[in-house]
Amino acid sequence: MADGIEIDFLPVGDGEHSGDAIAVRWREDGQYKIMIYDGGTKAYGAALVEHVKTHYNSNYVDYVVNSHPDNDHAGGLLHVLENLTVGELWMHRPWAYSDEIRHYFHDGRITDDSLAERLKQKMSAAHALEDAAEKREIPINEPFAGRQIGIFTVLSPTRDQYVHDLVPQFEKSPKLKKDESVVASVLDMIKEAAGYIADRWDIEYLPDTVSTSAENESSAILFATIGKGGYLLTGDAGVQALRTSADYAASVGIDLPQRVTFVQIPHHGGRHNVSTEALNLLVGEPLQNATAPPTRTAYVSAAAKAPRHPKKVVTNAFVRRGFRVGQTKGRAISHFTQGTPKREGWGPITYLPFFEEVEK
């Protein structure tokens, strides 16, 4: 039986670029288990190692999970593998599927090897993890729906979706991604320059038409229950992955909207990753009563100087659903249950309000 969980969001990014570095510890049959879920960019691995040594008093991590191969999530994990003893590494290996997916490509010159090589180059931080784990004989498992990482169940992606839908998209846009994200953020800035609009509790504008990269949609979404608590980690998932999670959970009898008491707001609170419909399926519908005190917690990793993370319109969506919202913005924040060890120098955090005005 498991009890006592600590979920620690470490700050990533002193500039404008956000990332995730999350450490989790729980007790299982009287023994502590430790999981690292993403490691931020390269520089943040050292902070994670320090955190595990100082606050968990350990040199051993049971599970290292890379939600998806983007640098702001995979980068710091190499330092963790190199400086702590690791039981299992959980990451996707997109380059391992080139023979299964090569028929999607019309270029007759593509060989299995060249496809795999290109993916390895494009996702160099994730590939370096695989190398480091193999060198140390750390077992590598792939986080597909239904697999179990300690007390956490993987809800998304399904293996089929990953191999046949997402991986071909990684390869089809080898150079597009960065430009797309620049275009998206410029578009966001233009939209925001247009100013703010009033927001109301009973009206939500989060359309279902938003989309994010295939890499983000490949984020391993994890869920665990301890007693009455339900803990959901989402990486940079978008609406597609959130829907898959809700469907998968329902198929195995987990009523997510009823069970989730803690959620990671996906993709640093970006507006392209959540919709009203997806949130309703995942964590339930907005509350009727705007004055009801929050009963659940949502955390978001956003860089100290990120001007657009988290979006107010996204924060409001979680507040409407009964969450108090905490953000990193340059410091570590910890969600913990009763009975977990006290920490010197850690105090209460200030939660975000319901914003009366949101980005247009």
Ligand SMILES: [Zn+2]
């Ligand atoms: Zn990210």
